[in-house]
Amino acid sequence: MERKEFESRITRMRPQLLQLAIRYLNNGDDAEDVVQDTLLKLWFLRDRLEDYRSVESLASVITRHLAISCIRSRRAGVVDIDELYDVKGDESTEMKIIREESLKEIFDAISALPDLQQSILRMKHVEGFEVEEIAAITGSNPGAVRVNLSRARKRIKQQFMPN
Numbered sequence: 288m289e290r291k292e293f294e295s296r297i298t299r300m301r302p303q304l305l306q307l308a309i310r311y312l313n314n315g316d317d318a319e320d321v322v323q324d325t326l327l328k329l330w331f332l333r334d335r336l337e338d339y340r341s342v343e344s345l346a347s348v349i350t351r352h353l354a355i356s357c358i359r360s361r362r363a364g365v366v367d368i369d370e371l372y373d374v375k376g377d378e379s380t381e382m383k384i385i386r387e388e389s390l391k392e393i394f395d396a397i398s399a400l401p402d403l404q405q406s407i408l409r410m411k412h413v414e415g416f417e418v419e420e421i422a423a424i425t426g427s428n429p430g431a432v433r434v435n436l437s438r439a440r441k442r443i444k445q446q447f448m449p450n
Contacts, residue, residue: 293329293330293333296342297326297329297330297342297346298326300342300343300346301322301326303343303347304322304325304326304346304347304350305318305319305322307347307350307351307354308321308322308325308350308353308354311351311354311355311357311358312354312357312358317354317357318354320357321350321353321354321357322350324353325346325349325350325353328349328424329342329345329346329349331406332345332425335426338426339426345423345424345426348420348423348424349424352414352416352420352424353414356414356415356416359415360415392446392447393443396442396443396446396447397409397443399442399446400439400442400443403425403435404435404436404438404439404442405439406425407421407425407432407435407436407439408436408439408440410424411436418432418433418436
């Protein structure tokens with residue numbers, strides 16, 4: 288799907304998605320963020336959108352899951368990954384460097400994964416989605432999601448623990 292087609296087809300759903308997100312979140316700013324993230328996910332899925340019977344339903348499911356994830360984050364007091372750099376003000380310079388290098392290695396290992404495995408890993412461990420939710424978003428079955436999660440974890444583990 289080309290950009291023009293995406294814009295005409297997908298962004299037309301924006302008002303409905305925003306209403307849905309506001310119903311869940313009761314906060315316009317958070318709802319805007321959720322809708323923006325939904326549109327971004329749809330953009331990354333644009334080449335596979337014709338595989339779905341209803342793109343509108345997919346967009347609604349993604350919006351709902353992101354809104355629920357946002358609610359969970361509020362309740363849990365989740366720390367943004369960017370804030371991890373500021374959490375330990377009293378640690379030594381050496382420890383800061385080690386931590387930053389470790390984070391970079393982890394991000395590099397994740398970036399080396401195939402796109403689908405990256406997405407599934409992120410949805411499961413960063414966004415907190417369940418396997419069934421990931422399957423609905425990606426259009427695959429839960430078994431395939433579990434296999435991709437397992438393979439992604441195995442590849443990352445092999446990079447840090449060869450043998």
